[in-house]
Amino acid sequence: MTTVTDLVPYEDALASFDPVMGLEVHVELGTRTKMFCGCATELGADPNSQVCPTCLGLPGALPVVNATGVESAVRIGLALHCEIAEWCRFARKNYFYPDMPKNFQTSQYDEPIAYNGYLDVQLEDGEVFRVEIERAHMEEDTGKSTHVGGATGRIHGASHSLLDYNRAGIPLIEIVTKPIVGAGERAPEVAKAYVAELRELIKALGVSEARMEMGQMRCDVNLSLRPSGEERFGTRSETKNVNSLRSVERAARYEIQRHAAVLSSGGAIVQETRHFHEDDGSTTSGRVKEEAEDYRYFPEPDLVPVAPPKEWVEELRGTLPELPRLRRNRLREEWGITQHEMQSVLNAGAVDLIVATTEAGADAPSARKWWMGELARRANEDGVDLAALPITPADVARVAALVAEGSLNDKLARQTIEGVLAGEGTPDEVVEKRGLKVVSDDGALGAAVDEAIAGNPAVADKIRGGKVAAAGALVGAVMKATRGQADAARVKELILERLGVEG
Amino acid sequence: MPGISREEVAHLARLARLELKDEELDHFAGQLDDIIGAVATVSDVADEDVPPTSHPLPLTNVMRPDEVRPSLTSAQALDQAPAQEQQRFKVPQILGEE
16 A cells, blocks of 8 residues: 655745644653552553453443542643643543453543643754643553554554553543644754653653653644645644654654645645654554544543642642753753753753762763763663663762872773773772772882883983973873873873973 | 434444444434433423533542552453453454455
8 A cells, every 4th residue: 555655845845835733742650550540550561460340441340540640630730831620520532442441541521630831842053932732631541452463563454453451541641732833944843842841841740751762652743734824724634653752853844745745736635643654754644533523522420520629739839840941051051061062961861960970079061071971972882871871970970080189080080980881880999990090109100201211212302302292202102101090290290300391 | 302313323323333224223313312302301400500410429539549459360351351362352353454
């Protein structure tokens, strides 16, 4: 069913059309138990080992709401500057698909717990764009399907499917934006920045790890085009399950180019869901969108309404962390780095590590230097997150301190870090075991200095003649002879002293 | 009278995955019409000042703490399943040949 999809160049699409986006993000909460029953939510458990009569939809089982789930929803709503409903209900979203054994998903319909908010996002050049939030509501995740008998595990052509309901019932918060207008050619960038900022916010709130690669945060991208200058929105497509920041940007970009091609050739956009393909960044047609009323939503009779008391909401407001964007700007100023450098720190996942390292006593430039240099290189080589490296911010702070006091030079510091990463112990233990102390003792250095002078008479003569810069060659020779452990500054002093030259 | 059309019955039947014959559509349309008509008499006594009731009891905020409770074992969970494979519920083909 491969069909060649026409695309127009991005710039051409933007010359004639104005993109309008709507982003729906699902966040899986990090609660210990499911939203409506006490089953555990551990990842990687044996299939169907974290299920009970409630999440299996067995007759007579009754759901009870997870208080932490509601609390997390309210805190997310508050962090998004939303109003919090004084009274709201759950609703049944009815559909036939075996990923929910109840044949409905417990969700919220016209009474979301949080509504009317916004999130300011900062683009890479520092421009701030306000994304308005329509609503954030509580619902539950579905089970995991495995399709058997078809090509490459796809549902098309499968002979049957297998269901694991461990995930069914895990709390989800769905966050829906209002139509994002006015972003123009920066729409894909805004989409990516919004999801990135939302992820940082969710992490700062501590309600979820929001790891997109683990499906803990998933994004649907709604996109439509309207002719430039036109008020009315065009027909939209909904690209489902776009699960990385880069993919969010690519999906939006692709859909802009595809819509423009269809519309420019006089065609009409079909309102449908589309699948995103990571390999080439394209989207393909999914199913034609069912109308909302087809889900036959009705108030969930088995769950009583949620009415967050005002005092409780205010108490929760007091627990909100500093907004990630403001925190980043504050840190950026404290660290004295550019917007671009801060973006690299953010992309590397190093913000909190650097903060922790400075809190452990290092100055910000050294903390940033080690995490963004040597350690980022190692993490990249090993294909792991920076935070997953077997070295703590306290270790890095100790290495920085040893460099600052002159016990280690950069080369030895790198070897120390290497030792810590190899599991040889703390920085001090590695220095001890590997014998990495800088040698600045004149007695120990003297012999090496004499040897270097004797071995390079021509250079020594130049220095005697006043060419102090030539001393570098002799320092190099000493460093080589001491395998990098000499205190380079002291070596230079000794050389000049011995040759009778003022430094 | 609310009046439910044949088309509406067909639509609901499709959503409920029920296969109905033509004569059944007419039959059920008439019956559903009677049922809805009977229920609609509630509107005669409930004026606009009476909000629709979804919950008969005046309860709110019934919640449980986020504490793990024992689940079923997977063997218990799968015990009543008509079919299973790889410790999972086995369900028939979801999408037909297209």
